[in-house]
Amino acid sequence: MKRYFPYTLTKYLSVEFMKCLGYVFTVFLSIAILTNFIEEMVYFKEKELDNILATILTLTLYKSPNTLIETSIFIFLFTGILFFVKFMKNNEINTVKLSGISNLLSILTPAVISFAIGILIIIIISPFSAEMLKIYEKNKRIFSQNYNLIVINDTGLWFMESNENSYKIIRSDKIANNDFSKLYNSTIYELDKEFNFVKRYDSKLIFINKKTWILEDTSILESKYNTGTKSIQEINFISNIDINELKDLFSNVNTVSFLEIFNSIKKLNWRGYSGDELKVKFHKYLSLPIYLFSMIILSTLFTIKSKKKFSNFFYIFLAVVLGIVIYFLNDLSIALGISGKINLTLSVWIPIFLIIVISTLNIFTINEK
Numbered sequence: 001m002k003r004y005f006p007y008t009l010t011k012y013l014s015v016e017f018m019k020c021l022g023y024v025f026t027v028f029l030s031i032a033i034l035t036n037f038i039e040e041m042v043y044f045k046e047k048e049l050d051n052i053l054a055t056i057l058t059l060t061l062y063k064s065p066n067t068l069i070e071t072s073i074f075i076f077l078f079t080g081i082l083f084f085v086k087f088m089k090n091n092e093i094n095t096v097k098l099s100g101i102s103n104l105l106s107i108l109t110p111a112v113i114s115f116a117i118g119i120l121i122i123i124i125i126s127p128f129s130a131e132m133l134k135i136y137e138k139n140k141r142i143f144s145q146n147y148n149l150i151v152i153n154d155t156g157l158w159f160m161e162s163n164e165n166s167y168k169i170i171r172s173d174k175i176a177n178n179d180f181s182k183l184y185n186s187t188i189y190e191l192d193k194e195f196n197f198v199k200r201y202d203s204k205l206i207f208i209n210k211k212t213w214i215l216e217d218t219s220i221l222e223s224k225y226n227t228g229t230k231s232i233q234e235i236n237f238i239s240n241i242d243i244n245e246l247k248d249l250f251s252n253v254n255t256v257s258f259l260e261i262f263n264s265i266k267k268l269n270w271r272g273y274s275g276d277e278l279k280v281k282f283h284k285y286l287s288l289p290i291y292l293f294s295m296i297i298l299s300t301l302f303t304i305k306s307k308k309k310f311s312n313f314f315y316i317f318l319a320v321v322l323g324i325v326i327y328f329l330n331d332l333s334i335a336l337g338i339s340g341k342i343n344l345t346l347s348v349w350i351p352i353f354l355i356i357v358i359s360t361l362n363i364f365t366i367n368e369k
Contacts, residue, residue: 010109017110020083021076025068028075032067036060062136065129066254069121074323076114076292080299081319083110111296118289126285127257134255157183161240166198167191168239172206181208188215198222201235213239253281261285276344280334283348291352297359298322326351 040056068075087106159170168190172183188201199222203215215235256264261282302318329351337347 006105009105013106013109014113016086017079017083017113020086021079024075024079024082028068028071028078029064032064032071033060036063036067059136059139062132062139065125066133069126069129070254072118072121072288073291073295073326076295077299077323077326078319080110080114080296081302081315083296084300085315107297107300111293114292114296115289118292122258122285122288127259130255130257130260137255163240165193167193167195182206183208186215208239211239213237253277256281258282258285276338279344280337280348283345287348287352290356294352294355294359298355301358326355329354 037056037060040059044052044056157172157174159168161168161170168188170183170186170188172187173185174183183206184204186201186203186206188203189197190199190201192198199220201215201218201220203218205216207214207216213236215237216233218232218235220232220235256278261278265278265282302315302322333342333347333350335347336342337344342350
């Protein structure tokens, strides 16, 4: 006997799930905008700027897409719980069972949609979010009166430092073994406020001790003398850039989209930086569709699989507690990976693997209810 796929039911489930996703997304978007807005308000409270509210709102909107991606697994966890609670309270689960259709269709339909949305997030939304965050950081640097610029590209590591009377542009070939206290084969261009050339330093090795830069085996070319170069064994100068700034900037992986991540890791490795944070980010991106899929399955444990019906407040409380536990497990596992206690790749996938195992066991028994 030929079996027909229940297209009408699948369409209905898809529409209802997307409605629930829309509700939860709106709530999380509102929370993201509010929290980011308050954070920027605190930052700008002592700064005197024209149109300060417009500035704060603009920065908030630039930052919010990244916040939503970072909280996407919790958005889908809440959505799954909301969807299945609504499904149960409307007694639609019995209607599906009486029609002879497996409960698995009611579960797998939103789960597959979540998986597809996860793919869209990493391919389409993450590049947009990364570009918005780059604009946010660029503007924030201006408002913080920190005009230092630090980038990495095919020609090396580049730093630009702005002082009261001059600029310094610094280029280094590489670092070694993640050690930002040593820069190899560096050139420092000193410019005046009009960007006229003043002096050039060519150093084989620079030691950085907090904000003190020690140049060793250095050749100096001064424009005002124009008599060639002179060599100095060691020279010191104070910089506004310190090691922590370098590390923080290179570890800001949220400005790198999934499509850029391979090239970024390659560049960092070539310049002597391991890029562990980027490797973790890559596997987070790669696992996101599976994570969203498993969040939907996991949400049935406390809804369809449960033999009791609880108040809406209890379900909200349950979702919050479950979200905190998942967040803690993720952070703990990745911290162990970064510290070398476990394999870095496994540190990202272990929490997902545990959730998938629980979710799979749940799927196998879901029709027993």
